[in-house]
Each structure stands twice: as structure tokens, then as C-alpha cells.
Amino acid sequence: xxxxxxxxxxxxxxxxxxxxxxxxxxxxxxxxxxxxxxxxxxxxxxxxxxxxxxxxxxxxxxxxxxxxxxxxxxxxxxxxxxxxxxxxxxxxxxxxxxxxxxxxxxxxxxxxxxxxxxxxxxxxxxxxxxxxxxxxxxxxxxxxxxxxxxxxxxxxxxx
Ligand code: URA
Numbered sequence: 001x002x003x004x005x006x007x008x009x010x011x012x013x014x015x016x017x018x019x020x021x022x023x024x025x026x027x028x029x030x031x032x033x034x035x036x037x038x039x040x041x042x043x044x045x046x047x048x049x050x051x052x053x054x055x056x057x058x059x060x061x062x063x064x065x066x067x068x069x070x071x072x073x074x075x076x077x078x079x080x081x082x083x084x085x086x087x088x089x090x091x092x093x094x095x096x097x098x099x100x101x102x103x104x105x106x107x108x109x110x111x112x113x114x115x116x117x118x119x120x121x122x123x124x125x126x127x128x129x130x131x132x133x134x135x136x137x138x139x140x141x142x143x144x145x146x147x148x149x150x151x152x153x154x155x156x157x158x159x
Contacts, residue, residue: 001090002028003081003100005137006059006069013062017047018055027138027146028055028096034150036159054088056081058099069099082107092156093130094149097137104132121145122152131156 004024007013011022019028029043032053039049059069059077069077081103085093095104098117105113108127113120120134121141133156135141135149 001054001056001085001088001092002094002096003104004028004055004057004096005099006057007062008139009062009066012057015046018057020046020048024138027141031138031146031150031153035153035157054084054090056084058103074099074103078103090130092133092153093127094133094135094153096135097140100137101134104134108132122148124152124156 002019004019007018008022008024011025012018012020015021019025026043029038029040029045029048032038032048032050033040033043037051037053039051058081059073060080061073063069063073085107093104093108095101098113101117101120102113104127105111108130109125109132117134117136121136122145123134125132125134133152135152136145138146141149
């Protein structure tokens with residue numbers, strides 16, 4: 001399960017499909033292709049055929065002007081994410097960006113995020129039945145950080 005921040009204004013907010021239609025989406029779809037979790041050859045596919053992975057976001061709507069989600073917005077959307085977690089029962093949760101990492105730490109480990117997301121990039125955390133990976137958000141990650149994310153997830157998934 002990959003958890004992002006919010007549907008992108010030009011991306012998922014328009015397409016209705018998390019991590020499609022914008023640069024972040026293409027970066028995530030490229031990552032999924034490299035991990036064997038997508039059947040696509042084109043990271044810009046409108047409706048990617050994914051296998052064994054579920055994509056979602058901390059908040060359901062694009063915050064106006066692409067601003068950060070507010071604590072109230074995160075709290076309002078938390079029940080959706082909790083329901084998804086219960087339904088999907090993922091083995092691995094990759095938190096993309098500080099909002100997702102903060103949510104995942106609180107929800108899965110009952111802790112506050114111990115450092116900024118850049119310091120936590122690529123780190124793996126036990127969290128009950130789940131293994132949590134904390135990653136810089138693809139909108140802000142360098143190429144090197146995307147490569148490290150791919151390597152960390154590949155090691156974890158064994159593919
Ligand atoms: N698209 C999403 O669905 N989530 C993000 O966090 C960014 C782009």
C-alpha cells in the first residue's frame with residue numbers, strides 16, 4: 001500500500017485515480033513498473049493495471065492552491081484511510097512524504113514521526129503486522145532518492 005499526501009490538482013483530483021495524470025504519478029508508476037507491481041509499459045497510462053499494490057492518499061481532495069492539508073482535513077479523511085487499511089490489510093505500507101509518514105507513524109506505531117522526512121528516507125520500520133517504509137514525496141524527491149526508494153522497496157518485497 002502506497003500512501004500519498006493528496007490528489008494532485010492536475011493529476012488524481014482530475015483523473016480520480018491516485019498517482020496518475022501528473023509528474024508525481026509518473027514517478028510512482030515508474031517505480032511500480034520497476035518493482036513488477038504494474039503491467040504497464042507507459043508510466044503515463046490513464047488507468048494503470050496494477051498487481052498486488054493499492055494506492056491512496058491521506059486526504060481525499062486537492063487542498064486549494066496545492067497547499068498542505070490542514071490538521072482538520074487530515075482528521076476528516078482519517079476514517080477513509082483507516083477503512084482502506086482494514087480492507088486491504090497490507091504487508092507493506094510505503095508512506096510518501098511527511099504527511100503520510102506522520103499519519104503512518106501515529107496509526108501504525110502509535111508514535112510521532114521521530115525526524116524530518118528527508119532524514120527518514122528509505123528507512124524501514126516494524127509496525128505490528130505491517131512493515132512501514134518512509135520516503136520523501138515523489139514531487140520533492142531527487143533522482144537519487146527515487147532510486148533509493150526503488151532499491152529499498154525491491155529489497156523488502158524480494159523483487
Ligand atoms: N497524486 C496523488 O495521488 N497523491 C500525491 O500525493 C501526489 C500526486
